[in-house]
Amino acid sequence: MTTELTQAAKRLEEFGYRQEFKRSFRRFASFAVPMSFISITTGIFTTYGTTLRSSGPLGIWTWPLVAVGVLMVALVFAVLSSRIPLAGYSYQWMSRLANPYIGWILGWFVFAFLVVDVVAVDYALASTVAPALFGYTGTQDNVWLATALIVLAQGILIMFSTNLTQRINNGAVGTEIAGIGLLTILLLVVGAARSLLHWGHVVSTGAIPHAGYFNLGTGSTDGPWILGFLIGAFTIVGFEAAGNLAEETEEPEKVVPRAMWSSVALSGALGFAFLVAVSAATGNLKALAASPTPIADVVVRVLGTAVGKIFLVIVLYSIFACGLVIFVTATRVTWAMSRDQRFPGWKMLRVVDRKTDSPLFATITVGVLIEVVLAVFATRTDSLFKLFSAATLMPAVIYFVTVLLYVFTRRRLPTSHGFSLGKWEAPVILVAFVWLAFELSIFRASTFTTPWEYAGIMTGIGLLYFAYMVLTRRSLAMPGEAPREDGTSVGSGTFAVSVLHPQTPDVQ
Numbered sequence: 001m002t003t004e005l006t007q008a009a010k011r012l013e014e015f016g017y018r019q020e021f022k023r024s025f026r027r028f029a030s031f032a033v034p035m036s037f038i039s040i041t042t043g044i045f046t047t048y049g050t051t052l053r054s055s056g057p058l059g060i061w062t063w064p065l066v067a068v069g070v071l072m073v074a075l076v077f078a079v080l081s082s083r084i085p086l087a088g089y090s091y092q093w094m095s096r097l098a099n100p101y102i103g104w105i106l107g108w109f110v111f112a113f114l115v116v117d118v119v120a121v122d123y124a125l126a127s128t129v130a131p132a133l134f135g136y137t138g139t140q141d142n143v144w145l146a147t148a149l150i151v152l153a154q155g156i157l158i159m160f161s162t163n164l165t166q167r168i169n170n171g172a173v174g175t176e177i178a179g180i181g182l183l184t185i186l187l188l189v190v191g192a193a194r195s196l197l198h199w200g201h202v203v204s205t206g207a208i209p210h211a212g213y214f215n216l217g218t219g220s221t222d223g224p225w226i227l228g229f230l231i232g233a234f235t236i237v238g239f240e241a242a243g244n245l246a247e248e249t250e251e252p253e254k255v256v257p258r259a260m261w262s263s264v265a266l267s268g269a270l271g272f273a274f275l276v277a278v279s280a281a282t283g284n285l286k287a288l289a290a291s292p293t294p295i296a297d298v299v300v301r302v303l304g305t306a307v308g309k310i311f312l313v314i315v316l317y318s319i320f321a322c323g324l325v326i327f328v329t330a331t332r333v334t335w336a337m338s339r340d341q342r343f344p345g346w347k348m349l350r351v352v353d354r355k356t357d358s359p360l361f362a363t364i365t366v367g368v369l370i371e372v373v374l375a376v377f378a379t380r381t382d383s384l385f386k387l388f389s390a391a392t393l394m395p396a397v398i399y400f401v402t403v404l405l406y407v408f409t410r411r412r413l414p415t416s417h418g419f420s421l422g423k424w425e426a427p428v429i430l431v432a433f434v435w436l437a438f439e440l441s442i443f444r445a446s447t448f449t450t451p452w453e454y455a456g457i458m459t460g461i462g463l464l465y466f467a468y469m470v471l472t473r474r475s476l477a478m479p480g481e482a483p484r485e486d487g488t489s490v491g492s493g494t495f496a497v498s499v500l501h502p503q504t505p506d507v508q
Contacts, residue, residue, distance in 0.1 A: 012247060015086055016479025017339070020352050025249040029166055030256060032173040034239040034263035037329065039121075039172075039322035040271035041180055041315050043235025045295045046124035046388055048278065051231045052289040056206030057279040058213075059228025060272070066232030067268025069435025072428050073399050074239045074264045075421060076406055078257035081243035082419035085252035088336025089243040090402055092478075097409040100476040104466060105459075106401055107337050112458035113394035114330035115366065117238075119374045120387035121323040122150045127384055129319060132296035133312040144378040148371060154324045155367035158331060162357040165328060172321030177266070179314040180274050183299070187277040191302045197280045206285040222445045233439055234392040235271060239264050241329045244336075253418035330366045335359040340479065344465055373454075380450070390451035393443050397455070400436040403429065 009019040025033070051059045077089075086092040090110050095103025126146035131138040157165050191197040205213055208224045215223035242259040246252040278295060281302050288294045296315075300308035337343040338350035338359075348361040377383050407429060421428055443451065469476065 008250065008252065011085065011253075015084070017086070017247075019247070020339075021087075021248040022357050023248055023250050024163070024166065024357075025245055025255075027255050027258075028173075029170055030242050030245070030249050030252075030259040031263060032166075032170045033245055033325055033329075034242045034259055035176055035267065036169050036172045036318075036321045036325040037238030037241040038236055038263055038267045039176060039318055040235055040267050040274065041176060041318040042121050042124060042322040043231065044271060044274060044278070045128050045315060045319065046120070046384065047231045047234050048275075049128075049289065049291065049294040050385055050388075051228055052206055052285065052294060054208075054230075055224045055228035056204055056208040057201050057282065057285070058203055058205050058208075059225070059231065060202075060275040060279055062225070062228040063232040063272045063275060064268070066229055066236055066435075067264065067272070069431065069439070070232075070236045070239070071261060071264045071268065072432035072435065073403060074261045075428050076403050076432055077240050077243065077399075078260045078419050079410075079421055079425075080402070080406065080413075081240070081246060081256045081260065082253045083413045085243070085246040085249075085256060086336070087244055087247045087332050089240050089246075089333075090398055091333065091337055093402065094405055095478050097412055098405050100478055101466075101470075102405070103478075104337070104342055104469075104476070105462070106398065107333065107342075108462035108466070109394065109455075109459060110398055111330060111333050111337070112455065112462070113391065113398065114326055114333060115370055115373055115458075116377075116387065116394070116454060117391040118151065118154075118323050118326045118330065118370050119147070119377060120384075120391040121319060121326060122154075123147045123374070123378070123384060123387055125150060125316065125319040125323065128293050129296060129312060129316050132293040132300070133309060133316060138292055140378065140383075143383075144374070147374055147378070150320065150323065151327075151367060151370050151374065154320070154327045155363055155370075157324065158328055159358055159360055159363045160356055165324060168321050169325050169328075172318050172325075175314045175318040175321075177270065179311070179318065180270055183311050183314075184270075184274045184277045186307075187281045187299070187302055191277075191281045194302070196283070196302050198282065199280050201282050201285065202276055202279045204285065207289060217445065219444065220446045222442055222447075226442055229439065229442060230389070230392060231275075232271075233396070233442075234388045236264060236267055237392070237395040238326065238329075241325060244329050244332045251418070255418075257419035327363075327366065327370070330370075331359055331363045334362040334366055338362065342469065342476075386450040389443075389448050390454045393440075393448065393451045394455055396436060396439045396443075399432075400440060403432050403436065 008023060012019055080093045084093050084096060088107060091103050091107025094106045123143065127138045127143045130146060212223065214225045217223040217226055239260045242256045246256050249255055278298055281298050282288055283301060288297060291297050296312055299311055334343055334349055338346035343349055345365065349359065349365060351359065351361060353360045377387055380386060
């Protein structure tokens with residue numbers, strides 16, 4: 001194991017960096033990261049009610065299509081993570097595939113997505129699970145307060161113990177797989193025994209008219225069937241988080257790619273089984289669509305209050321862990337960009353506390369910004385829909401840009417050390433492109449104005465700092481790469497370490 005860790009450290013030096021984190025993530029822990037980030041529990045509990053209102057239960061049949069499309073994207077990302085196993089994932093990949101300017105812009109966009117995604121997940125916990133579990137009516141004010149406290153608790157955990165954070169995340173995999181799996185079986189078995197299953201509901205449009213159901217919509221609207229894709233698109237994202245912890249993972253070139261594609265495949269299969277069980281167990285579809293806690297209502301209706309409460313505790317734990325791992329991912333992106341002197345306040349944010357093995361100041365900064373974004377969204381009507389829409393739109397943009405640049409610049413990549421698509425590369429990329437183009441087309445509708453506004457505002461803020469960097473620095477060359485005369489870095493695929501500057505940028 002010592003030899004493997006030494007090789008990983010040497011591999012990191014080839015990219016111009018030194019080992020700063022402990023490599024404490026093994027195969028299961030690496031797999032647990034994207035599983036918790038994807039969190040089918042979080043996605044389904046958050047968006048099922050919206051799906052009932054927009055598409056009816058029939059909308060769940062878009063889920064398998066989303067799962068296949070995202071799996072293709074995950075396979076492309078798996079190749080990138082194998083060849084460039086660095087914290088900061090898309091920021092690092094695009095900086096080296098294209099140039100540091102594009103890499104920085106995409107890295108900032110990733111950061112903005114992660115921030116709003118933490119808010120979306122924690123807000124869902126406070127508004128769709130906690131009220132049913134603790135018996136209170138969720139109002140705008142108490143949901144806001146509950147979400148703020150959840151974010152604070154997650155921040156404290158991340159700051160003071162990477163090991164405890166990892167343990168919580170590992171435990172969440174059990175609640176995702178065993179918990180949701182058992183809940184699916186119980187809903188079907190108990191529902192059948194109590195004659196509470198209505199299989200016609202699984203293919204019902206609910207209150208949505210049959211006429212025009214499969215209409216694609218207009219230039220500013222989406223048809224009911226199209227909106228059904230949002231439940232899968234919001235849920236099955238975040239598989240790339242395993243790559244963001246590559247510098248904390250043993251044998252990242254082999255472990256991280258497997259964690260990415262296997263988490264998507266398992267989440268896709270398990271999530272669809274749960275959706276079918278829940279839809280079959282629905283009672284009054286009109287009343288359920290109007291409920292702020294539809295999944296919780298189904299669970300309690302079929303399994304009873306006592307058993308239902310037990311499963312809601314498991315769900316609460318899963319969603320908390322989901323928000324936690326997204327929070328961790330945001331801190332690592334912040335740290336990675338700060339290590340390269342490319343984030344506001346980078347001198348403090350790049351410091352890793354040796355006792356906790358955590359970037360303390362980066363965590364505090366991310367936490368404060370999460371609370372600010374929460375305050376903005378929490379004052380709006382239909383906050384949950386706007387939050388999960390923003391958290392669906394932004395990764396779609398990130399994935400599309402990353403796959404696009406991979407197609408045109410993949411020959412610059414260093415040699416694969418653990419994963420390759422081989423002859424399947426072309427069809428995988430084609431399906432990934434088709435899916436991402438279709439997914440982005442959903443957001444043309446006027447109902448998604450707020451997500452575009454958030455993305456635009458955060459990008460605008462980032463560009464101000466980007467302009468400052470460009471104007472005040474001679475070069476934005478990446479560590480381990482020689483700068484060109486125009487200030488960009490050589491993307492030849494040879495990641496030789498600079499003899500003069502073998503360490504991180506702040507010591508240059």
